[in-house]
Amino acid sequence: MATIALNQTEAGRTPISAWMTPWQAWGLILIVPYLLVFIFFVVYPIGYGFWVARRPETYAHLFEDPIFARSVVNTLVFLIVAINLKMMVALLLSGFFIQARTWIKWLSVLFILPWAVPSIPTIMSLRFMLNPEWGVINQVIFKLTAEDGPNWLNDPSVALGMAMLVHIWKSLPFWTLILIAARLAIPDDLYEAASVDGASRFQKFRFVTWPSMQTLFVTCTILSMIWTLGDFNSVYLLTGGGPGDLTHVLATLGIRYLRLDQVDLSIGAIVVAMPLVLPLVYFMMKRLSR
Amino acid sequence: MRLPSAREIGTEARLLLIGIPVLIWTLLPIYHLFLFAISPKESAFSGKLWPDHPTLHNFGVVFRQEHYYLHHFWQQFWNSLVIAVATGVITLLIATAMTSEFHICSQKKLR
Numbered sequence: 001m002a003t004i005a006l007n008q009t010e011a012g013r014t015p016i017s018a019w020m021t022p023w024q025a026w027g028l029i030l031i032v033p034y035l036l037v038f039i040f041f042v043v044y045p046i047g048y049g050f051w052v053a054r055r056p057e058t059y060a061h062l063f064e065d066p067i068f069a070r071s072v073v074n075t076l077v078f079l080i081v082a083i084n085l086k087m088m089v090a091l092l093l094s095g096f097f098i099q100a101r102t103w104i105k106w107l108s109v110l111f112i113l114p115w116a117v118p119s120i121p122t123i124m125s126l127r128f129m130l131n132p133e134w135g136v137i138n139q140v141i142f143k144l145t146a147e148d149g150p151n152w153l154n155d156p157s158v159a160l161g162m163a164m165l166v167h168i169w170k171s172l173p174f175w176t177l178i179l180i181a182a183r184l185a186i187p188d189d190l191y192e193a194a195s196v197d198g199a200s201r202f203q204k205f206r207f208v209t210w211p212s213m214q215t216l217f218v219t220c221t222i223l224s225m226i227w228t229l230g231d232f233n234s235v236y237l238l239t240g241g242g243p244g245d246l247t248h249v250l251a252t253l254g255i256r257y258l259r260l261d262q263v264d265l266s267i268g269a270i271v272v273a274m275p276l277v278l279p280l281v282y283f284m285m286k287r288l289s290r
Numbered sequence: 291m292r293l294p295s296a297r298e299i300g301t302e303a304r305l306l307l308i309g310i311p312v313l314i315w316t317l318l319p320i321y322h323l324f325l326f327a328i329s330p331k332e333s334a335f336s337g338k339l340w341p342d343h344p345t346l347h348n349f350g351v352v353f354r355q356e357h358y359y360l361h362h363f364w365q366q367f368w369n370s371l372v373i374a375v376a377t378g379v380i381t382l383l384i385a386t387a388m389t390s391e392f393h394i395c396s397q398k399k400l401r
Contacts, residue, residue, distance in 0.1 A: 110316055
C-alpha cells in the first residue's frame with residue numbers, strides 16, 4: 001500500500017511539460033468547477049453592481065436623502081446594541097446550558113427551534129403579536145389593566161428596538177450553541193484546580209472560563225456583525241422599514257430604492273456599506289490566520 | 291430515596307428561574323404561529339390565547355390543496371425535500387473531498 005502510494009507520488013512529480021507536473025495539472029482541473037461558480041455567482045454580480053452604481057452623482061443623491069443618514073445611524077445602533085447584547089446573553093446562557101440535567105437537555109432542544117424554523121412565518125407571527133388593535137400582547141395588556149397598550153410598531157425607536165429583539169430571538173440559539181461548544185472544550189482539571197485554590201464562582205469565570213473563551217467571543221461578535229449588516233429579514237418583515245421609512249437599515253434600504261425605481265441608488269446604498277463591512281472582514285481574516 | 295438538601299433545592303430553583311423565562315421567550319412566537327394554524331378563519335385575528343373553537347380544518351385545506359395559492363402544495367413540498375437533501379449531500383461530498391486535498395497539502399508542507 002505504502003509503496004503504491006509512493007510510486008503514485010513519484011509519478012506525480014515527473015513533469016508532463018516544462019511547467020507542470022501531473023499533480024499540478026490535477027489541481028488545476030479540480031479547481032475549475034469552483035472557479036466557474038465563483039465567477040458566475042460572485043465576481044459577475046458584484047462587478048455588475050459596481051458598474052450600475054459607478055456614477056458619482058448617485059452618491060451625491062444618496063447622501064442628500066435624510067432617510068439614508070437615518071438608516072446609517074440605525075445600522076450602527078443595531079450592530080453595537082443588538083449584537084453585543086445578544087453575545088452577552090449567549091455567554092451567560094451557555095453557562096446555563098452546560099449544566100448536567102435531563103430537563104436542561106430537553107430545554108436546549110426546544111431552545112434551538114427559533115434558529116431552525118423558517119424566518120418569514122415566525123417574524124410575521126411576531127408582527128401579528130405586536131399589532132396594536134388585535135395583537136395578543138395588547139389584548140392581554142387590555143385585559144389586565146383595562147388600558148390600551150403602546151402602539152409598538154408606530155414609534156420608530158420602539159419599532160427598531162422590536163426589530164433588534166426579533167433578531168436576538170432568531171439568532172441567539174446559534175451563538176449560544178457556539179459558546180456552549182467553547183465552554184465544553186475547557187478541560188475540567190482547570191476548574192478542579194481552581195476549586196482546590198478556593199476560587200469563588202465568579203473567580204472561576206473570570207480567571208478560567210473567560211481567558212479560554214475571549215478570542216472566540218470577540219471573533220463571534222465580529223462575525224455576527226458582518227452577518228447582521230445583511231440582516232434583511234428581522235427589520236423588513238417586522239416593520240417594513242416604517243413608520244415613515246425611519247427604521248430602515250442599510251440592508252433594507254436597497255429594497256426601498258428599488259421600489260422607488262432607483263436601481264442605481266439601491267446598489268449605491270449597498271456599496272456605501274462597504275466601509276463598514278471591509279474593516280470587519282479584514283479584522284476577522286487577521287484573527288483567523290493568526 | 292435520599293431527600294435533597296436545602297442547598298441542592300436552591301441550585302435547582304435558580305436554574306428553573308433561568309430555564310422558565312428562556313422557555314417562554316423561545317416558544318411564544320412559535321405557539322402564536324400554532325394558534326393561527328388551529329384557529330378558524332374568522333377568529334384568527336381575535337387576539338385570544340386559545341381559540342374558542344380549535345379546528346384542524348386549515349391543515350385539511352393545505353393537504354388537499356384546496357386554496358388558490360396551494361394548488362401545487364405537494365409538488366412544492368417535494369421540491370423543498372429535494373433541495374434540502376441534495377444540498378446536504380453535495381456540500382458534504384465536496385467538503386469532504388476538499389478536506390482530503392487540504393490534508394495532502396498540509397502534509398507536503400511538513401515534509
